[in-house]
Amino acid sequence: MKMKSTLITALGVILLSACGSDDGTTVKSDAASKADTKMVEKAPEASQSSGDIRIVGSSTVYPFSTKVAQEFKNKTGYNVVVESTGSGGGHKLFCDGVGPDTANITNSSRRQKKSEFEMCVENGVDEIVEVKIGFDGIVLANALEAPTIDFTAKQVFLAFAKEVPVSDTDCTMQDNPYVTWSDIDANLPDTTIEAYGPPPTSGTRDAFVEVAMEGGAKQVACLAALRKEDKKAFQVVAHTIREDGKWIDSGENDNAIVQTLVNTPTAMVIFGFSFLDQNADKIKGMTVDGAEPSFENIAAGAYPISRSLFFYLKKAHVGSVNGLQEFALEFTSEEASGPGGYLEEIGLVPLPDAERAKYRSDVETLATYQQ
């Protein structure tokens, strides 16, 4: 082990002396010469600029963020680099501190946690602008020719939890005994429970367990009682997905899964609404608690399994990173995230008018938020 680390350090030192400093200077001149030829007016900015707008965070927000980045670059010439690190990883990078090497914006498919906010403040990132950009639904879908099922959240919980109570009133836990849907409720079809769902590392999975599974568990009387007494224990029950092969971890958002569904009509898949929207000729969404997954229902909050998408902006970087606030303004513009905007085209469900106006003005005035 010791040898390994010495080797590596030695290597690092050689590398650094060999190319580190030299390259640093060549880049500067490169960037400057590029700015000269491509956009004459921007030359003074380029010399003092701390580089591109760097965005990290959620893979769910990634497609929307990259779309805005692309439009923004075309309109203004500012380069935007978007990394897909996952929400948690994004907050960690974002809260690393203030300075040219840190991220300017992090995308998140959930609200920033209190612990993450505190970590930010501890590292000097105490002025953060929170922007909600829209909603995303999580859908249960199956092939077009398969039967349409109207679920209740409770049935979803009973189908996918690792342990379920023996009855509504008796909270003795047992391993999930349900093999077919009709085992849960005689009205459901007599097909095996089989679902391709997001893996534990994914934000979609987090949202699914928090919204759908918890929501379903609450509808079981004795678990609702447990929630009042011991929230932790309740969450363990609601958040643990069965591991006996009925739930199959698959790629978070994977195009190939659509094909799997077409081939196995009894299976269903759990993924983001935009995949259903894009593949409506092959798959369809199940209604949950009577509401079908559609733009209108998600926007109105009628469809129960939906979540809000956010991005967080480092106020301290506005001014030192060129185009940062303008990027946030582009993101919150009507043309982008409003109804009929180009983000709706790729599956973002817009916020209600009042809320959209509020976050837009937050970006304009750079109003920071507290937790």
Place this chain on the structure above:
Amino acid sequence: MSDTSIHSSETARKRLRKRHAKEVRFRILGILAIAIAMVSLLWLLISVVGTGYKAFYQHDITMEVVLDETLLDPTGARDPQKLRGANYRRVIQNSLYERFPEVTDRKARQELFNIISTSGAPNFVRQMVYNDPSLVGQTLTIQVPTSDDVDQLFKGNIDRETPEALRKVSNRQIEWVDSLKATGEIKAHFNKRLFTGTDSRDPELAGIASAFVGSAMALGVAFLLAFPIGVGAAIYLDEFAPKNKFIDFIEININNLAAVPSIVFGLLGLAVFLNFFGLPRSAPLVGGMVLALMTFPTIIIATRSALRAVSPSIRDGALSVGASHIQAVFHHKLPLAAPGILTGSIIGMAQALGETAPLLMIGMVAFVTEIPTSVTEPAAALPVQIFLWSDSAERAWAERTSAAIIVLLTVLVVMNGLAIWLRSKLERRW
């Protein structure tokens, strides 16, 4: 010789039959193993090429665009920055409405606009005007991609028989694009954008150029670092190092290093290069350094086995006519080992080219809209691009993902071919 000889007795013949049967069984198993390998390889190739080949052509629409001065530059100042921010969507929309004057309904007009690349067409014109503001007021003939859905319709990936409500392309849109196709305004072309374009959120505009350059740069850095260090270390270990416990320990560690999962090198890169030395995120420089760490045990091992394969008499001969140790190694032994060293290194490099996991940790899983011009600029890499594309919702991504895989496989085949060619070219026999 009588029949009772030990070679022709009944029991001996039985043993012989048994041995022959064993050989036949082994041959059959061997052929089976090869057949399984070939079938899975073929399967992979057919499924990738079968979906991917369609991405190499694309449907473009040729249209006339009137660059209306009152829309783009009401003041007449021709300020490039102002021109850049102007509403080109409207310009394109107006041109389309003029082409189909019978379409007046608002919803129908929205659908009409959606048959072309809604992001590509305005930005294409925007770029042209920005480069040459004198174009304002003129009429341009431009060739822009159709929307990915229209493209998929023509390629047969969207079924015309599906009920309209479930289809991404409406009946009206099909009617329009069919009439445009009949007049030759929509035509299929070789998809140049796939090779020259950078990453994009819109499948019809996306290309692999930035990822390809990023991969090439990272690989270049990796080779420059790993090859001299790896070969040097191997020569020293084999020829000059004292034989003792400590050197044995190093050898074992190097062999172990070759088996470490690649994500570990990514974590190491994150901790050492990014956090400690403060090198930039997402840069091919760091990517190359991480890949170098990953490849150099492979190079050491390949070099050492190539050196050992050289007959000791060569070195002894050189030493006996008075060459110094270093001359014997560098003038006589190394040239003979070169084919093996190069082959090993190129295969190590090819392996590094296909790596995604270590690049994940150092931020090369990124959306980058510029082709990097230096190793410290942000870049993506080919395998990462494949990963990101396979994750997107639009159907057109499926074929593009496969197309990118085809490109990656081609590069790998070329690299391996180069290794074989070099070996046969440099090999010397006595």
